[in-house]
Amino acid sequence: MNDKAVRRSPVLAGGLSLIPGLGQMYAGQRYRGGAILIATLLIAGVVVWYGRPGWSFAPIGIYLWNIWDAFSLARGRARSAFLPLLLGLVVAYGIGWQMIGIDLSAASGERAMAILRPMLRPDLFERRYELNRMWTPITVPCPTGDAPPAPPASRQDGEKRAFAMPDCAGVLETVIVSVSGMWPNAETEIWWETNIGDDKPLGGNENAPLIVETDETGSLTTTIRVPSTVLIAQPDPTLALTHRIYFDQRELTSGFQLSRNGRFVVQGMVESITMALMATFLSALLAIPISFLAARNLMSSSPITIVVYVIVRTILNITRSIEALIIAIVFVVITGLGPFAGLMALVVHSVAALAKLYSEVIEGIDPGPIEAIRATGARWTQIVRYGVIPQIVPPFTAFTIYRWDINVRMSTIVGFVGGGGIGFYLVQWIQINQMGAVGAAFLAIAVVVVTLDYFSAKLRERLV
């Protein structure tokens, strides 16, 4: 600081600072003055914009500090900027806190436990059991007009016989169901399967299994109510169609097996891993030619190639900046729900990422060995085979494995927007509060990701 030149009238400096920063400028510190002006306006602006007059003390405090600072500065002594900085931060955090609505009381431990407890018992395996199953058809709703009457709602299967009465019913109507020839004195779950294969529980408020015990002859008779949702996917709810009522008895045997949700978890994980593998393979194939166009050392020879280089690089940078999840939303619209959309999203994102990594490998090629092999009288194909490929294949492979790793992780979430894989099941389980299945999915994702992480790291270590 040049303190000889800045000796000015302190009173005038203080007075000038009624406009924030002007006094500091007068005292010879233009940048300090400018910074104070901008900061004061910014903080006052935030308070006014968000309509929080309670926070006005901060800009007022900074304003007063500014006058004092200008006054001191003119006497050759700068004031510490600690106070205005503190006030500015207090305002920023204070208003930010109110805007986000941080409400610690909303985070209920009880609700957290209600969700976490079932997650800690992942629904992946169940005790092995023997299934004794019987079903009967039933027509919903009853045929109208001159349509033929509903066929009989009864069925015989060896010793087992099941029937419903009447033969047809409308939504929410009561039906008598009966089964005989089952295991005696055994719990029997009764559930509904719609004409398109959706299962509906019949107990509680249509949300719990209906379980009835058979008598000593292996028969049971009870009443059910046709679930309210059996026609929900029906384009014409007056059309009479055949549904089924199932009677399941289970007897536990030794050992464990994948549960129903566990099978979905396995199927989802297989889908995710396959999706990631295919996406990586496809994108590697596409990224190799693109990477040559995006390598500066290959493309700097003529103005045309430089233009191509700049265009390719720009497209890659833009594509890479869009998250795969967002690309997946676009592809779900284009290709429909399912793993294909997720695959395409991963491919687009991976091509951009891999092409950049590959092009950096190409840019980093050591020209020395190429020159040396050229000097031996080799043809250009031989130069590529012995001088270029050994330099790029190991890092290309390493980057590709790394990408596969990332893609497996990404493939678990593209399902959240309908892109297939485990995420597709996961998001539905979260929505219908099946936390046991969610826990199983988390477990499967963790195991697969950690395992792949480990092996891909080992593999890459050996390559480079």
Add this chain to the structure above:
Amino acid sequence: MLSVQNLTKVYPNGTQALKEVSFDVQDGEFLVVIGLSGSGKSTLLRCINRLIDPTSGKIFWDDLDITAASPSELRHIRRHIGMVFQQFNLVKRSSVMTNVLSGRLGYANPWLSLLGIWPAEEKQRAIHALERVGIADKAQSRADALSGGQQQRVGIARALMQEPKIILADEPVASLDPVLSHSILQYLEQLNKDGMTVICSLHFLDLVHRYATRVIALKDGIKVFEGLPKEIDRAKFKEIYGEDAQEVRATSLEAPA
């Protein structure tokens, strides 16, 4: 005999690396090229096997005009000119064996060599070349697992695979510990005694005195001296390297006999 006539090289950015350089190299000579960094030594050596195309001037090898050779003729010429580099220029990730075999590419069947298949006799030749430089036991190591001196010996073995009549050595010891310089240069000296012409650029004057049979000096792309090593006295040295230059010895130890 190699005859360089009025060789001139101007790079696209305007740098004039060589100006009208002419000299002859007799078969069996150990010609050393000296000069400051940037004086044109590397450009001169690379013009001889046309890794760099000269702007003008001629290079004749006996009656063969190297500067006018077609691409396929050029490959045949390059087969007989081995080259050793300051930075060794090995493919670091490949094995020593592959690096040495790549010296034979000019002779090899183009298709088999692309598949990486080499006849047993070529592998035998590679082992023999490695034996000549004393590192046959390293054949299966990765090139970058070797020390600098060993890598340069692999570089020499690679050049030997060409069964060269001329060896171009571009500052072969500049990246090595001074104590290793003699070891590398003695291999080149041995090859020279076996009948190969060696053209080598060097920095250290004591190495020049020890190994050269003849010396040319470049300064800013112009040949400023041609003669016997013993003719370079302090005055000549200052003339070539400039007034500020101080002679540095590669090693204070006497080279082993």
